[in-house]
Amino acid sequence: MELKVHSYESMGTYDGPGLRLVVFLQGCPFRCLYCANPDTIAFEGGTPSAAEDIVKMALNQKPFFGKRGGVTFSGGEPSAQAEALVPVVKELQANGINVCIDTNGGIWNSHVEELFSLADLVLLDVKQFNPEKHLALTGHANTRTLQTAAWLEAHEKPFWLRYVLVPGISDDEKDIRDLGDYFGNGKYKMIKRVEILPYHTLGVSKYGPLGMDYKLKDVPLNTPEQLVKAKSIFDEYFDCAVLN
Ligand code: SF4
Secondary structure, eight states: OOEEEEEEEEEEOSSSSSSEEEEEESOOSOOOTTOSOGGGTOSSOSEEEOHHHHHHHHHHHHHHHTTTOEEEEEESOGGGGHHHHHHHHHHHHHTTOEEEEEEOOOOOSHHHHHHHHHOSEEEEEOOOSSHHHHHHHHSSOSHHHHHHHHHHHHTTOOEEEEEEEOTTTTOOHHHHHHHHHHHTTTTOTTEEEEEEEEOOOTTGGGTGGGTOOOTTTTOOOOOHHHHHHHHHHHHHHOSSEEEO
C-alpha cells in the first residue's frame, strides 16, 4: 500500500526528541481554526509514495538521528493512513529507527490501535479540554482524543501532550486547570512531557490560495506575560511542562 505524503522535513527539531525526518501525510478529519498546514487537510492530493522510498530516505538520514532522533509521522493526521503506515513503522523499527506519531487522537480503528502500540512515542495534540470549545475550534468532539490518551496510559505507551495556546481560544485559566486536574498530579504516568506551543500565524498566507478563510485574523500572538502565566499554571499540575 502506498502512503499519501504531503511533504518531508529533514533535521526537524520540533516534532519529537532529537533530530528527525518528519513525514507530513496528507489528509485530516479535523478543521482547526489555527491549522498551520491547511494544505494537508484535504484527503485528495498528496504524493503517492511507496513504503520502500520512505524507508530508504530514513536510512540515508539515519547517521544524523543520533541516539534520540528518528522519524516522526505528522500531517495532516497520520492515523488516517494507519493501515498503510503500520508496515512502514515496522520496517523502520526493524532497521533500528525510532518512530514518533504526531496525532490529534481523533480516529480509532484496529489499524490505529496497532499503529499506536508500535510507536516508540506518541505526540498527542489536545486542542482544548473544554468539549464545546474543542468542537468550535476543530469541528470535532474531543471524546475520542481523551479515550486515546486513556488507551495510551493503560497500555503504558509513553506520550507527550501538546497544547497550542491561542489567546481567547485555548488560554482560559479554567480550561487549563481542568486539563491539569484530569491529566496531571501523577494521574497520567505515561505523559513524559507537556509541550505548550505558542500560537503562531506562519500558515496564514496558505489560506487565500486554497480558497479558505482564516478565521482567527483578529487573534493576537501571545504576550510574554501570557506565556509565563500559562507555563506556571501547567507547572502546578505537571513536572514536565515546557514552553516550546
Ligand atoms: S489536526 Fe493538525 S492538520 Fe488537522 S486541522 Fe488540526 S492543526 Fe490542521
